[in-house]
Amino acid sequence: MGKPTLTDLNAFKAVAEHRSFRRAADLMGVSRSSLSHTVRTLERRLGTRLLHRTTRSVSLTESGERLLLRLNPLLGELDTLLEEASSHEGKVTGRLRINGSEAAIRLLLQHIVPRFLTLYDSVELDLVAEGRLVDIVKQGFDAGVRLREAVPKDMIAIPVGGEIRFLAVASPGYLNGKPIPETPDQLAMHQCIRQRLPSGKLYRWEFQQYGQDVLVDVPGVMTLDSSQLMVEAAVAGLGIAYVPEPYAHAYLRDEKLVTVLEDWCPHIPGLYLYYPNNRHVPPSLRAFIDLLRE
Template identity: 90%
Template sequence: MSKPTLTDLNAFKAVAEQRSFRRAADLMGVSRSSLSHTVRTLERRLGTRLLHRTTRSVSLTESGERLLQRLGPLLGELDTLLEEASSHEGKLTGRLRINGSEAAIRLLLQRVVPQFLALHDAVELDLVAEGRLVDIVEQGFDAGVRLREAVPKDMIAIPIGGDLRFLAVASPGYLKGKPILETPGQLALHRCIRQRLPSGKLYRWEFQKHDQEVLADVPGAMTLDSSQLMVEAAADGLGIAYVPESYAHAYLREGKLVTVLEDWCPHIPGLHLYYPNNRHVPPSLRAFIDLLRE
C-alpha cells in the first residue's frame, strides 16, 4: 500500500472540517471533481471509507472521525514548523487566516494590514468576514476578531480600536411631532428599525444608565440584518435605529441623524483579536499581534 501524501491529508481535512466538497474546494482553490478524486485516492490507499457522501451532505465515518481528530493538530504543528524554519532566514512565509465580522475586518484593513503586508510580503493573509460566530479552531483559523463579550473565555484576547458605543439614532424629520424620548420604555411609542442577528434571532436593544440596565424588545414594522442599511433607513426617516457609533458618525456630523436616549447608551469593550491559549503561536500571527500592540 502506497503511503498517503500531504496533499491527500490536507484535502481530507478540508472536506471533513467544512462538511462540504464545494466549500472545501473553494477554500483550497481547486475544482470539486479534483478534490473528490484526491479523497477517494486517500481512501483507497488507506483501505477504508472516511466519508459518507450524499447529493446534499457529507459526514464522517468512524474511521474518518478518528483520523481527523489526530490529523488536525499534526498538520497544524507541521505548518508551524515549516513557517518557523523559513522565518529563521529573516522572512516570514505561509498563510495567516483570520475570521471576524465585516466591521472587524474593515478595521484591520485600515489600521494593520497595509503595514503588515509591507513588512511581510511573503505571508498570504486570508481574511474572512462573516456575521455568524464560528469556532476558529474547528474551522482552521489562526485567530478571530469579535466584540469582547463574544470572545470565548478560554481564548487569549488583545484589544484593538478601544471601547465602542451603540447609539439610538433617528432623522430630525422622523422625530418632528413625535413623543419626546427620556427612557427606553418610551420606545414603545415609536417606530423602530429592528435588527436580525446572524443566528436568526432579533437583537434586543441594551441600555444602561448608572446601575440601571434595560433590555428592550422594541416595536417596529421593519427588520434588517445590516448596521449600514439600518443607518440609511433611519436617515430616510423610517424610524429609530440602534447601531455602532462608527456607522452613524458621518450622518450625525451632516445633521441627517440625531441621537436619542444618549445618556442611556454606555461605552462597552470593543473589538478584540483572539486565539487559542493552548497552542503555539505561529510567527506570522505573532508579528501581526506585535503590529496591533504598536
C-alpha cells in the same frame, strides 16, 4: 491503497469546512471532479465514509466529524513548523488566517493590514468576515477578532482599539412630529429597525443609566441582520436603529442621522484579537500582535 497523503487530508479539510466541493475547488485552484476523486481516494484508504453527498449539499459523517476535529490542530502545527523552517534571517513568512465580524475585519483593513503587508510582504493574509461566532481552532484559524464579551474564556485576548458603544439613531425626517424617546420604554411608541443575530434570535436592545441595566424587545415591522443595512434603513426614515457607533459616525457628522437616548448608551469593551493559549504562536501571528500593540 497506501497511507493518506497531505494532499488528501487538505482536500478533505477544505470540503469539510466549506460544505461544498465547488467552493473548495475554487479556493484550491483545482477542478471539482479532481477534488471529488481525491476525497474518494482518502475514504477508500481509510475504509470509511467521511462525507454525505447529495446534489445540493455536503455534510460530515460521524467519522468525518472526528477526523476534522483532530485534523485542524495537527495541520495548523504542521503549517507552523514549515513556516519556521522556511524562515531565514528573521524574515516572517507563511499564511495567517484570521476570522472576525465584518466590522472587525473592516477595522483591520483600515488601520492594521496596510502597514502589516508593507512590513511582511512574504506573509499570505487570509481574512474571513462572518457574522456567526466560530470555533477558530476547529475551523483552522490562527486568531479571531470579536467584541470582548464574545471571546471564549480560555483564549488570550488583546484589545484592538478602545471602547465602543451602541447608539440609537434615527433620521430627522422620521422624528419630525413624533415624540422624542427619553427613556427606553418610550421606544414602544416608535417603529424600530430590529436586528436578527447570527443565531437566529432577535437582539434585545441593551441600555444602561446610573447602574441600571435595561433590556428592550423593541417593536418594529422590519428586521435586518446587518448593522450597515440598519443604518441605511434609518437614513431612509424607516425607524430607529441601534448600531455600533462607527457605522453611524459619518451619517451623524453629515446630520443625516441624530441620536436618541444617548445618555442611556454606555461604553463597552470593544474589539479584541484572540488566540488559543495552549498552542505555539506562529511568527506571522506574533508579528501581527506586535503591530497591534504599537
